[in-house]
Amino acid sequence: MSAPGTAVLVTHTHPENSSEGVRAAVAAAREAGVELVAPEDEHRKHGDAAAELGRAEELEGEPGVCIVLGGDGSILYALRRYAGTGVPVFGINFGTIGFLAAVEREALEDGMRRALAGDFEVMSVPALEVSISSERPVAFNDVTFTRVPHGRVAELSYSVGAQEVGHVRCDGLVAATPAGSTGYNLANAGPILAWGVEGYVVSFIAPHTLTARSLVMAPGDVLQVQNAAGRDPVEVEIDGEHIGELAPGEEVGVSFRDGAGSLAQLQGASFYTRIREKFGRLAK
Structure with a gap:
């Protein structure tokens, strides 16, 4: 360059x-x-x-x-x-x-x-876009949905498009880019995605079930996360920064955005x- x-x-x-x-x-x-x-x-x-x-x-x-x-x-x-x-x-x-x-x-x-x-050299790195506001903020590491401090266990449903994938009681859900897969996702025993992989990974924080497993998502998959009705709000963070809450019954989308950032190496x-x-x- x-x-x-x-x-x-x-x-x-x-x-x-x-x-x-x-x-x-x-x-x-x-x-x-x-x-x-x-x-x-x-x-x-x-x-x-x-x-x-x-x-x-x-x-x-x-x-x-x-x-x-x-x-x-x-x-x-x-x-x-x-x-x-x-x-x-x-x-x-x-x-x-x-x-x-x-x-x-x-x-x-x-x-x-x-x-x-x-x-x-300049490496193109993807991000995750969150449909929580009109600004649609992006995360280069991860998007996390976590129960509020001292709150009840969260109940989250997650789907891809119109297809429901699962419903889990947990302390939270993490969607991570390849760059972010070595962070919170790794602590959840989620897989590491090599840089250059097109896609992202979803893992769970302290799931109260034996069936919740990490899921590698295709780049075109839009993840929909819904907080169950009647539960406490769920905190939403991008790269560790609080951006809002998911109210009971509310749903938020997470999508893959290729080439959003340029990282020098x-x-x-x-x-x-x-x-x-x-x-x-x-x-x-």
Whole structure:
């Protein structure tokens, strides 16, 4: 990819974890001759460290790349922010796992140089679209339906189109993309979907039955999730962020959206090597 003329910077929620990275980014952008900007909240968060950054709100058009100094949560935020724009998101892991990151924090300077030079490949990643509002928000990791805290066990019916698939009492239901299949879905004993698989997976949180099993969905399948009448509301989250509730008797659709995001990766990066390295690290 060619070098970007402009880059936008997004960082970890806690500035003490990423201020050093902001200073490194400013220096690298100055050397590369790339205009580096950041949203207003980043300026407030980092103070003097962000003094040389431009204002993203004043940028005409989209940036050439979004550089994220953070973990998977920050990278997911950036993917949602630039969904459908084609802006590649280049993650430098300042979090714990950093499964979506292109490079680790220890390689900050080299990673910044690569990001600003366009020295990376762009991988198209799918999302899940939720029909909970007129905005139809998207999730790049997962959509979760969970019982409210201290509430009764949820009773959820799920169907594909007009075909009912099942009815289950559980603590929740998770619909995950291939990228998100290594998260909440994996904790539910759901299958890992390799990046590049077209489709998504549905799994259950603490199902109160022996028959509820994970289900791999085709890309054209629209999942309908209905909360049983007379039950407590069910919380709905995308990528861990609350977006609303499913009232008793209410139904919500989840659909596969191919190519919604652009994730930057170094040339030769392997999904299977990443699985071994990231999850092997947690096992030590």
